Each structure stands twice: as structure tokens, then as C-alpha cells.
Amino acid sequence: xxxxxxxxxxxxxxxxxxxxxxxxxxxxxxxxxxxxxxxxxxxxxxxxxxxxxxxxxxxxxxxxxxxxxxxxxxxxxxxxxxxxxxxxxxxxxxxxxxxxxxxxxxxxxxxxxxxxxxxxxxxxxxxxxxxxxxxxxxxxxxxxxxxxxxxxxxxxxxxxxxxxxxxxxxxxxxxxxxxxxxxxxxxxxxxxxxxxxxxxxxxxxxxxxxxxxxxxxxxxxxxxxxxxxxxxxxxxxxxxxxxxxxxxxxxxxxxxxxxxxxxxxxxxxxxxxxxxxxxxxxxxxxxxxxxxxxxxxxxxxxxxxxxxxxxxxxxxxxxxxxxxxxxxxxxxxxxxxxxxxxxxxxxxxxxxxxxxxxxxxxxxxxxxxxxxxxxxxxxxxxxxxxxxxxxxxxxxxxxxxxxxxxxxxxxxxxxxxxxxxxxxxxxxxxxxxxxxxxxxxxxxxxxxxxxxx
Numbered sequence: 265x266x267x268x269x270x271x272x273x274x275x276x277x278x279x280x281x282x283x284x285x286x287x288x289x290x291x292x293x294x295x296x297x298x299x300x301x302x303x304x305x306x307x308x309x310x311x312x313x314x315x316x317x318x319x320x321x322x323x324x325x326x327x328x329x330x331x332x333x334x335x336x337x338x339x340x341x342x343x344x345x346x347x348x349x350x351x352x353x354x355x356x357x358x359x360x361x362x363x364x365x366x367x368x369x370x371x372x373x374x375x376x377x378x379x380x381x382x383x384x385x386x387x388x389x390x391x392x393x394x395x396x397x398x399x400x401x402x403x404x405x406x407x408x409x410x411x412x413x414x415x416x417x418x419x420x421x422x423x424x425x426x427x428x429x430x431x432x433x434x435x436x437x438x439x440x441x442x443x444x445x446x447x448x449x450x451x452x453x454x455x456x457x458x459x460x461x462x463x464x465x466x467x468x469x470x471x472x473x474x475x476x477x478x479x480x481x482x483x484x485x486x487x488x489x490x491x492x493x494x495x496x497x498x499x500x501x502x503x504x505x506x507x508x509x510x511x512x513x514x515x516x517x518x519x520x521x522x523x524x525x526x527x528x529x530x531x532x533x534x535x536x537x538x539x540x541x542x543x544x545x546x547x548x549x550x551x552x553x554x555x556x557x558x559x560x561x562x563x564x565x566x567x568x569x570x571x572x573x574x575x576x577x578x579x580x581x582x583x584x585x586x587x588x589x590x591x592x593x594x595x596x597x598x599x600x601x602x603x604x605x606x607x608x609x610x611x612x613x614x615x616x617x618x619x620x621x622x623x624x625x626x627x628x629x630x631x632x633x634x635x636x637x638x639x640x641x642x643x644x645x646x647x648x649x650x651x652x653x654x655x656x657x658x659x660x661x662x663x664x665x666x667x668x669x670x671x672x673x674x675x676x677x678x679x680x681x682x683x684x685x686x687x688x689x690x691x692x693x694x695x696x697x698x699x700x701x702x703x704x705x706x707x708x709x710x711x712x713x714x715x716x717x
Contacts, residue, residue: 273312276305277372280365295354299362309372310361314395316374317348321557322383322391324423325403325443327601328550329355330578331542332403333382335554339563339571340380348379353578355384360391385419388426399433400426401557403550405442406473406492406600407634416442416473435557437549438509439494441484442474447507456556459512459525461490461545468642470603479503491545491607492600511556515548522548524555526565536565541575543582544608546601580705582608585716589617590695593712595705597628599637605699606643615694619653619685620662621704628701632658640669653688655679656704682707686715 280302287294302309314320323333330353341347350363360381367375383391385408388400402423407416420442427434427446434450437443438457447453470492476483477499484504488496498505514523521537528534542551551572558568577583580595582605596602609616624630635658643649652675654663663676679688682704689696700708 273306273309276302276309284365295352295362296358298365299358303358303361311394313364313374317379318377320397321380321399322397323401324383324385324388326406326408328403329382331581332550332553333380334578336557337380338575339558339568346376348376350382355382356387385422389422392426396429396432402436402443404437404440408598438507445478454510455507456511456552457509460514468639470639477504513552522551541572546604579709585712587716589692591712593698596699599634602638609697610646615648617651617692617694617696618649619698621700622656622658622662623701623703624658625703627703632661635665644670650675652676655682686711
């Protein structure tokens with residue numbers, strides 16, 4: 265039986281590598297299909313490769329996984345110290361396996377010994393029951409695709425199960441009550457969160473997950489709200505309070521740097537500034553998570569500061585495509601993520617146009633009811649925007665949501681195809697923010713890149 269399993273894994277490896285080679289010959293990325301075929305032939309192959317790693321960091325959570333992984337990769341990996349990663353964000357079993365295939369010999373020997381892997385929340389417990397990573401980083405826990413994860417308590421249960429094994433170091437978000445709850449009374453846990461950030465004075469209608477204490481059910485109170493459910497909070501009954509972050513972030517007005525306050529175990533505090541290569545408050549959390557992880561792994565603060573200056577954002581993370589008009593591409597996939605992007609757009613005082621590209625394929629989530637939980641009303645109250653475009657399979661759903669938010673019908677244009685986004689906006693003299701779900705993201709990235717040449 266052991267010999268049969270060995271040769272099944274070897275066959276799976278060869279099939280995956282040949283498929284990857286052919287896909288790259290024809291200009292495809294091969295981020296999932298090679299891994300899908302290999303995993304179908306031998307699920308053991310992935311675990312055989314994982315066990316060859318000396319150091320393995322999993323990045324999981326609802327939003328920010330890809331950006332945090334990319335930031336961490338830019339800090340840790342260089343020509344002398346290469347790390348393996350799934351940089352395109354394919355974070356299910358097949359995507360993880362596909363990321364390994366280019367680095368494996370025909371006999372199954374892995375060429376790299378360190379990995380940073382973005383892992384889907386539902387996939388995490390399926391992996392950790394057989395393989396225990398060095399570290400798990402949790403970005404946040406908010407409501408996501410209801411048809412995949414159900415309500416947020418189900419996602420939280422998956423994460424809790426995934427980190428339940430001894431020896432796994434946890435890095436989690438102190439400002440998110442749900443993410444923070446994963447580390448309460450747990451050994452090998454470090455927290456990160458914002459010590460100081462400008463208070464948002466606008467009254468908003470954002471959905472706040474984790475509004476009640478998980479210990480007693482009492483509604484959580486906030487002394488300082490940051491966005492969504494993030495902030496400084498406590499249970500009025502004293503059963504649960506925000507942990508003091510081991511890595512505290514400080515954001516000050518008109519300062520593009522993130523100041524990190526590192527509270528070490530011996531009461532020593534080290535403070536240093538990290539130049540920010542990202543846009544938006546939510547991305548500062550991703551940066552802080554990456555810095556906290558790097559410090560925990562023993563990376564010097566000098567190297568961290570140097571590394572982030574050459575960081576390149578993954579596709580759909582507020583990429584700016586130069587031209588007339590300027591177009592900015594951002595991924596949205598749930599209410600919290602969409603609200604965070606809209607808040608960032610609000611800070612742009614220029615007149616602007618916004619295009620929503622909403623698909624409902626499996627990777628996007630078939631249920632698009634989340635569109636109704638986006639706080640468009642607050643955005644409309646502050647943003648200077650009078651042109652809206654709707655594209656994708658669910659363009660009409662998005663247009664209806666805009667109408668109910670108060671946008672006039674004459675301000676909305678429905679586009680028949682994603683390729684029409686460029687043509688429909690080419691005559692505008694204001695920047696165009698393109699907000700896209702997963703399956704529309706890569707086609708749009710191609711169209712916008714070609715238009716900016």
C-alpha cells in the first residue's frame with residue numbers, strides 16, 4: 265500500500281508539472297488547474313511537500329490575506345533567502361499545491377525550505393489536522409460569502425479549530441473582537457492593533473460583526489471606533505476586553521509612515537517608523553500584521569524598513585493605471601471590504617467616477633445579498649462623484665442598490681461586458697475607481713493595463 269501511495273504521488277506530481285508547463289507555454293498563469301489535477305490524483309502529495317518545510321507561515325482571515333502575504337514575502341524573501349509563496353492568492357488545496365510544483369524535482373524533492381502561504385479559512389483546519397505550520401497570522405474575521413461560510417460564527421469556528429494544535433504561534437488582530445478572541449488565554453500568541461489613529465467623526469451605517477461579547481452575550485462597548493468592528497472595546501460586564509497589542513500601530517495626520525510600537529516581553533519598548541507602500545487604513549492593518557510577523561520571526565527592523573520600499577501590490581489592491589483618465593482597480597468581495605475601499609476613495613477630494621464590476625461565479629459567491637450591506641449612503645454623503653458604471657453578471661443588482669442608496673438613474677450606466685469599462689470611461693476627465701469581485705478582476709486588470717500603454 266505504501267508503494268502504491270508513493271507512485272500515485274509521483275504520478276500526480278508529473279501530471280501537475282506537465283500541465284503547468286503547457287499552460288505557461290500558451291501564456292496562462294496556471295495558479296489552480298495543475299494543482300487541481302495533482303490533488304485529485306493524490307491528496308497526500310501536498311502534505312508530503314509541506315512536511316519538507318523547515319519554516320511555514322499561514323496567512324488567513326476574511327480580508328487582507330493576499331496583501332499581508334505579499335508584504336511579508338517582500339520582507340522575508342530575497343536572492344539569498346528564498347521563500348515559497350502562492351502570490352496570486354489561490355488559497356484552496358489546489359492553489360497551494362500548484363504553488364509548490366515549480367519548486368519540486370521529478371523525484372518529489374522540494375527545493376525551498378521556507379514558505380509563506382495564504383490559506384482560505386475553510387481550508388485551514390483541513391490542513392492543520394495533518395500538518396502544523398510554524399505560525400498562523402489572522403487578519404480579521406468578518407462576514408463573507410454566505411453560501412460558502414455561512415454566518416461569521418462558522419468562519420470563527422473554522423479558524424479556532426485550525427489553530428487548536430500545540431506548537432503553532434498565533435499572530436492576530438487585537439482591534440477585531442472576533443479575531444482577538446482566538447488568542448485569549450492561549451499560549452504562543454502575539455497581538456497587533458492600532459494604538460493611535462484619527463477618529464472617524466462621520467455617522468455610518470456599517471454592519472458590525474462581533475457586536476456582542478462571546479463570553480456573556482452583552483453588547484460590546486467602544487471607547488474608540490476605527491472602522492467596522494475594529495476599535496478599542498470592552499465588555500461592560502468585564503468578561504472580555506481588547507488585549508494590549510504586542511505590536512501597536514500609530515497613524516498620524518499627513519504622515520505616510522506607520523509608526524510601530526513593539527512591546528517586548530521584558531517590558532522594553534522599541535519604536536520605529538515603516539514607510540507605507542500601501543493606500544487605505546485597512547491596508548495599514550495588513551502592513552502592521554506583516555511587520556508583527558516579521559519581528560516575531562526575528563527579522564531586524566532595519567531590514568523590514570528597507571524591504572517594504574520595494575513592495576509591489578498584488579492585482580486589485582488599489583493599482584493605479586496611468587492615463588487619461590487615470591483608473592484605479594480594487595478588489596471587493598464582502599461588505600467590510602467594500603466599505604474599507606469606499607472610505608479610501610472618500611479621502612480623494614477630486615471629482616471622480618466609480619465602476620462596480622460584480623460577478624457571481626463560485627469564486628465570487630453565488631449570493632450577492634451582501635451588496636445591500638455596503639454602506640453606500642455614507643459614501644454618497646461625502647464623496648464627490650456623479651457618474652457610476654455597473655458591469656458583470658450582476659450589474660443590474662448593483663445598479664438597483666445604487667438607486668436605493670439615492671443615486672439618480674441618469675447617473676448610472678449599465679455596461680454589457682467587462683471589456684466595455686475602458687471604452688465607457690475613456691472620455692472622462694476625472695479618475696475612475698473600478699471596484700471588482702474576484703472573477704472579473706483579472707480580465708479587468710488586462711484591459712486596464714492595455715489601455716494605459
